[in-house]
Amino acid sequence: MTFRAACLTLVFAALTPVASKAQFTAYVSPTRPNTDSAKAAIVAVQRARSDSNARASITNMKAWVDSAAGVAQTSPADTTVATTPPATPPATPAPVPAAPTHNTTSFSNGAQAPATASYLPLIAALGLASLSVGIVLLAGRKRV
Amino acid sequence: MCKRLSAVFLLVVGAALSLVAAGRYGTGWYRRDQIRQQWVAALARSDVASARALAESASDASVSVGSPVARLVIPRIELDEVVVEGVGSDELNATPGHLPGSAIPGYRGNAVISAHRDRHFDRLGELQVGDTIETETRQQRDRWVVVQRRVIDEHAPALFSTPTPTLTLTTCWPIRFFGPAPDRLIITARPIAANSHTRAL
Numbered sequence: 001m002t003f004r005a006a007c008l009t010l011v012f013a014a015l016t017p018v019a020s021k022a023q024f025t026a027y028v029s030p031t032r033p034n035t036d037s038a039k040a041a042i043v044a045v046q047r048a049r050s051d052s053n054a055r056a057s058i059t060n061m062k063a064w065v066d067s068a069a070g071v072a073q074t075s076p077a078d079t080t081v082a083t084t085p086p087a088t089p090p091a092t093p094a095p096v097p098a099a100p101t102h103n104t105t106s107f108s109n110g111a112q113a114p115a116t117a118s119y120l121p122l123i124a125a126l127g128l129a130s131l132s133v134g135i136v137l138l139a140g141r142k143r144v
Numbered sequence: 145m146c147k148r149l150s151a152v153f154l155l156v157v158g159a160a161l162s163l164v165a166a167g168r169y170g171t172g173w174y175r176r177d178q179i180r181q182q183w184v185a186a187l188a189r190s191d192v193a194s195a196r197a198l199a200e201s202a203s204d205a206s207v208s209v210g211s212p213v214a215r216l217v218i219p220r221i222e223l224d225e226v227v228v229e230g231v232g233s234d235e236l237n238a239t240p241g242h243l244p245g246s247a248i249p250g251y252r253g254n255a256v257i258s259a260h261r262d263r264h265f266d267r268l269g270e271l272q273v274g275d276t277i278e279t280e281t282r283q284q285r286d287r288w289v290v291v292q293r294r295v296i297d298e299h300a301p302a303l304f305s306t307p308t309p310t311l312t313l314t315t316c317w318p319i320r321f322f323g324p325a326p327d328r329l330i331i332t333a334r335p336i337a338a339n340s341h342t343r344a345l
Binding site for chain 1: 147148150151152153154155156157158159160161162163164165166168169230231232236241243244245246254256258259260261262265296298299300301302303304305314315316322323324325328330
């Protein structure tokens with residue numbers, strides 16, 4: 001490449017982004033992830049254990065969750081807390097009322113509709129069908 | 145020989161099933177007539193004074209299961225039945241049943257009336273929003289307009305307390321179905337006009 005061609009290339013490369021309202025950017029390649037995930041996890045755990053700040057925040061988080069749930073903090077050194085019962089019972093998930101399957105015989109809010117289903121039409125239809133088939137069979141036999 | 149035995153077996157089984165069904169239907173019709181007579185007699189006995197006295201003591205809700213509590217008229221499906229207290233097998237076999245604990249039709253609260261789809265409510269599916277219903281108790285008469293019609297699963301919550309007079313009719317769905325129908329048809333109606341003689345139970 002001649003010097004003139006090189007200058008033209010540089011000028012073209014410099015002016016083209018301006019004309020197209022683009023800009024030069026520098027590409028920084030990301031760090032390659034550790035291929036050994038097990039080893040990386042061990043390293044992360046050890047780093048977290050050695051990091052006192054992270055340990056403190058996790059401890060505080062547990063205390064905060066317990067206090068929000070209404071669980072009294074008990075400490076062996078704190079006898080007042082240990083001897084007095086908690087103001088509120090331990091937070092346990094409220095039992096979800098299962099849909100009752102028994103027949104509704106009295107009104108209550110949210111009750112199922114009374115059991116109006118009946119086998120009687122089916123019984124009547126089966127009876128009539130059996131009678132009809134039996135009569136046809138007997139009649140056919142007599143005809144033969 | 146085998147064919148003859150099969151025929152005889154089918155005849156016997158068919159006759160037995162038909163007798164069971166016919167007996168059940170016949171018992172229901174007989175009981176229905178009895179309830180209608182009881183209702184007419186009760187209406188004849190009750191004059192204005194006794195009706196007022198009954199209304200005053202209505203808070204006791206001392207209606208025994210099997211006794212007539214109201215009359216239900218639905219012009220669109222040509223239904224005119226006396227409603228008894230209770231939704232047990234015997235009550236529903238005879239007439240539509242009033243769900244114990246629900247309001248008396250016309251009073252504040254939700255009045256629930258149920259019936260079988262193959263008997264008294266066999267045409268309930270024809271009822272549409274806007275149709276009118278009439279109820280008559282020993283104290284008052286009311287006219288209702290259907291405001292909602294829905295089909296729900298048999299295990300789904302269907303009945304809810306209401307602060308105002310509401311009439312709810314229930315039956316099985318689909319109407320034409322062999323065996324126990326899996327769904328319920330729920331018809332909800334509201335009083336057509338503000339009922340001045342509506343009393344709280």
